[in-house]
Amino acid sequence: MYDVAIIGSGVAGLSAALTLKQLNKNFIWFGSKKLSYKISNVEKVTNYPGLISVTGKEMQEVFLRQIREANIEITEKQVTGVYQMTGSYSILCGQEMFEAKSVIVCLGVESVKPIKGELEYLGSGVSYCATCDGMIYKNKEMTVFSSSKEFEEEIEFLSEIASKINFVPLYKDAKTDFRNTEVISGMPTEIKREGKKMYLVFKDKEIESDVIFMLKSAVSPAVLVPGIEVDNGHIKVDRACKTNMEGLFAAGDCTGRPYQYTKAVGEGNIAAHSAVSYLASLK
Amino acid sequence: MYDVAIIGSGVAGLSAALTLKQLNKNFIWFGSKKLSYKISNVEKVTNYPGLISVTGKEMQEVFLRQIREANIEITEKQVTGVYQMTGSYSILCGQEMFEAKSVIVCLGVESVKPIKGELEYLGSGVSYCATCDGMIYKNKEMTVFSSSKEFEEEIEFLSEIASKINFVPLYKDAKTDFRNTEVISGMPTEIKREGKKMYLVFKDKEIESDVIFMLKSAVSPAVLVPGIEVDNGHIKVDRACKTNMEGLFAAGDCTGRPYQYTKAVGEGNIAAHSAVSYLASLK
Numbered sequence: 061m062y063d064v065a066i067i068g069s070g071v072a073g074l075s076a077a078l079t080l081k082q083l084n085k086n087f088i089w090f091g092s093k094k095l096s097y098k099i100s101n102v103e104k105v106t107n108y109p110g111l112i113s114v115t116g117k118e119m120q121e122v123f124l125r126q127i128r129e130a131n132i133e134i135t136e137k138q139v140t141g142v143y144q145m146t147g148s149y150s151i152l153c154g155q156e157m158f159e160a161k162s163v164i165v166c167l168g169v170e171s172v173k174p175i176k177g178e179l180e181y182l183g184s185g186v187s188y189c190a191t192c193d194g195m196i197y198k199n200k201e202m203t204v205f206s207s208s209k210e211f212e213e214e215i216e217f218l219s220e221i222a223s224k225i226n227f228v229p230l231y232k233d234a235k236t237d238f239r240n241t242e243v244i245s246g247m248p249t250e251i252k253r254e255g256k257k258m259y260l261v262f263k264d265k266e267i268e269s270d271v272i273f274m275l276k277s278a279v280s281p282a283v284l285v286p287g288i289e290v291d292n293g294h295i296k297v298d299r300a301c302k303t304n305m306e307g308l309f310a311a312g313d314c315t316g317r318p319y320q321y322t323k324a325v326g327e328g329n330i331a332a333h334s335a336v337s338y339l340a341s342l343k
Numbered sequence: 344m345y346d347v348a349i350i351g352s353g354v355a356g357l358s359a360a361l362t363l364k365q366l367n368k369n370f371i372w373f374g375s376k377k378l379s380y381k382i383s384n385v386e387k388v389t390n391y392p393g394l395i396s397v398t399g400k401e402m403q404e405v406f407l408r409q410i411r412e413a414n415i416e417i418t419e420k421q422v423t424g425v426y427q428m429t430g431s432y433s434i435l436c437g438q439e440m441f442e443a444k445s446v447i448v449c450l451g452v453e454s455v456k457p458i459k460g461e462l463e464y465l466g467s468g469v470s471y472c473a474t475c476d477g478m479i480y481k482n483k484e485m486t487v488f489s490s491s492k493e494f495e496e497e498i499e500f501l502s503e504i505a506s507k508i509n510f511v512p513l514y515k516d517a518k519t520d521f522r523n524t525e526v527i528s529g530m531p532t533e534i535k536r537e538g539k540k541m542y543l544v545f546k547d548k549e550i551e552s553d554v555i556f557m558l559k560s561a562v563s564p565a566v567l568v569p570g571i572e573v574d575n576g577h578i579k580v581d582r583a584c585k586t587n588m589e590g591l592f593a594a595g596d597c598t599g600r601p602y603q604y605t606k607a608v609g610e611g612n613i614a615a616h617s618a619v620s621y622l623a624s625l626k
Contacts, residue, residue: 071392074392075390075392075605078389078390078391078392079390079603079605081390082389082390106361106365106413107358107361107362107364107365107612108361108393109354109357109358109361109406109409109608109611110391110393110394110402110405110406110409110608111393111394112405112408112409112412113412119393122393122395123392123393125395126392126393126395129395129396130389297582298582299580299581299582299599316582317616318612318613318616320362320612320616322358322362322608322609322611322612323609323612323613323616324609325392325393325605325608325609326605326606326607326608326609326610326612326613327609328392328605329390329601329603329605329606329609330601330606330609333600333601333603
């Protein structure tokens with residue numbers, strides 16, 4: 061069992077990881093080995109103390125070097141659920157289960173709110189994770205909604221196993237030349253199900269398929285962590301980054317504005333210290 | 344009148360200044376042109392995101408370069424009082440007065456608590472600021488208590504104008520060869536006054552002089568900002584770094600643990616954003 065699980069590899073997660081490493085805790089860090097896709101696309105950051113007028117790419121490079129030199133590993137798995145047990149947490153990644161005494165969630169902020177029916181059918185016709193659930197729908201027709209360029213590798217993967225892809229990109233300059241792929245334009249408003257078929261509903265059309273992948277940069281906290289208290293889309297925390305669930309902390313954009321790197325690293329640091337205090341209280 | 348006054352040049356103040364500059368606000372920043380004496384003495388920082396295993400000196404150099412390149416000025420004056428007026432704040436530096444619509448206090452954390460009588464006689468026989476009040480006591484006998492090496496330049500200045508200095512250093516390897524200076528060892532417990540004479544009281548002796556300078560790295564928030572709500576020595580703030588006084592924000596070690604650079608820069612950023620929201624609400 062891990063002392064702490066950090067979920068999310070934005071700068072809040074990074075800050076928490078550096079502090080837990082320094083405090084010699086046994087932790088697992090879920091996220092992308094590239095850290096955050098968002099950072100690398102930022103043009104210029106001028107108000108981060110210590111990094112003088114850097115591009116997002118330069119910032120990302122420094123951060124990657126820092127975790128390499130600190131010997132910190134990122135576990136590249138998509139967390140699909142965090143469940144409170146007695147005195148610990150179970151973290152589900154597709155079919156795999158991990159256990160930790162405490163959790164720090166750094167989910168970032170949702171740019172795309174769930175549409176009608178999305179949460180209702182999540183796990184039964186709707187999936188957030190291409191690599192987790194893709195193989196279940198091998199040789200079937202898939203509808204893939206994506207909010208960001210970062211998912212194109214996953215869509216590539218799906219296109220290799222699907223009989224057909226209906227691709228709904230919600231961003232500019234999307235790659236569209238995947239195998240067996242039809243590009244659908246427009247913003248979906250609802251997800252419906254009839255028998256075994258799923259329908260992504262637009263103003264002027266309905267797209268039928270066997271599964272709908274909703275690939276989004278951030279997942280709604282309430283979906284990922286059943287029982288967590290949310291206020292206006294943000295996780296409710298106090299000054300120590302404590303949530304309403306004992307031993308579960310939150311940091312970064314998911315706790316609210318300002319959406320700033322400096323604020324996020326500060327909270328990652330606070331959450332790590334709070335987790336360590338919590339661990340000490342268990343003894 | 345300034346939009347914002349930042350008081351304190353530790354990393355929380357730095358972070359607030361960088362963000363206010365980016366947001367194009369008209370602000371004044373009080374502190375030391377060297378930023379923080381404390382930082383330069385830190386051996387190694389390994390958990391600050393973006394600066395890989397730096398010494399305090401290296402960190403300080405980066406920060407100094409950053410404010411130089413951002414064209415940010417530090418006003419090297421010691422703030423001796425912050426007073427809430429109607430819709431603005433008056434900031435007193437010795438005899439000089441500044442005005443700002445809002446204030447961010449980044450006072451650091453007090454390592455030395457006030458002793459008995461200290462606050463009572465502050466301004467009438469006790470002073471926190473050698474450069475502000477030194478000349479008032481020219482050719483008189485001065486007792487100078489100092490908590491840190493950083494004040495040796497100020498003591499040098501006092502020794503040039505005093506008839507005699509009774510020097511009470513509370514740190515190791517103190518410079519002691521000032522002009523007309525007697526070194527007193529021990530920890531004072533009380534300050535008394537009899538007529539025009541001040542007495543610094545020790546367990547085994549009382550040192551008589553015309554004035555007592557208490558030179559300490561951080562000043563008690565309640566002394567500097569009359570009316571501010573303090574909890575266990577820390578300024579009480581909410582998640583937006585708001586204090587109980589409208590338009591007055593606090594950030595960094597003065598708001599409580601963890602005493603970490605990463606936490607402090609996060610709060611400096613938050614406080615700057617909160618000040619900007621407050622300014623917008625005034626319109």
